[in-house]
């Protein structure tokens with residue numbers, strides 16, 4: 001059966017690009033998911049396999065990261081216009097470029113004492129609040145918490161001095177991005193109808209606030225240390241909570257190597273990062289009031 005080629009397009013989809021702009025101590029963040037789709041004189045590659053007209057999808061990815069560094073990201077629209085114009089005007093066989101961009105919005109974490117922080121951010125949009133209530137006719141067990149509270153520090157995070165064996169390739173980091181999607185469950189020490197109940201709404205707000213403040217205010221040498229500080233802040237500040245368990249993915253942001261394009265991409269002057277979604281480090285631990293038995297299950301996924 002004779003066939004002909006119909007509509008076709010190609011390019012690199014979902015380039016996760018994070019650009020930090022440093023204005024002294026105050027950092028600004030742009031966090032985009034950029035998908036490139038190109039079309040034009042692409043019949044031959046489909047019919048015969050000749051790649052003579054094919055700008056590699058890998059190149060389209062590099063272009064996204066290099067443009068983020070070289071020209072910045074003023075807005076998603078401006079960035080997309082710039083990219084689309086580049087592909088169509090620089091390559092004869094490419095007649096059409098479609099750039100799709102999702103932008104993830106961040107807002108500054110506000111710490112009540114110091115106002116807005118300069119380089120600590122929380123992703124806009126609501127996290128999911130969760131709770132589990134158990135009663136055996138005598139005692140109550142109330143576990144509350146949240147998941148998908150996404151936070152990021154664009155500085156004040158280091159990671160070095162770790163064990164190195166023959167498989168270790170990780171470079172020590174003295175100024176890195178620290179980002180995670182907080183999943184936390186805390187257990188109340190209220191168990192008895194005869195005792196006054198905590199104010200659940202107020203307690204949730206306070207636990208969330210203390211968690212965010214501790215995240216923003218900890219100069220971090222590891223995500224483990226930050227986790228412990230977040231837990232300690234809650235146990236110290238919320239008398240009604242005795243135990244808290246965290247599951248924190250380490251949302252890695254890798255500095256993109258732009259040397260091949262003669263672009264310096266250094267943390268100190270605001271850099272472009274590849275935001276990887278997997279694999280991720282997963283840091284989990286419980287923080288307890290001294291003398292209290294742990295009761296929150298180790299695996300939070302079904303809780």
Ligand SMILES: O=c1[nH]c(=O)c2[nH]c(=O)[nH]c2[nH]1
Nearest residue numbers: 159170221222223224250281
């Ligand atoms: O904060 C971190 N903790 C680790 O245990 C770890 N391991 C790693 O590769 N990077 C990091 N970062």
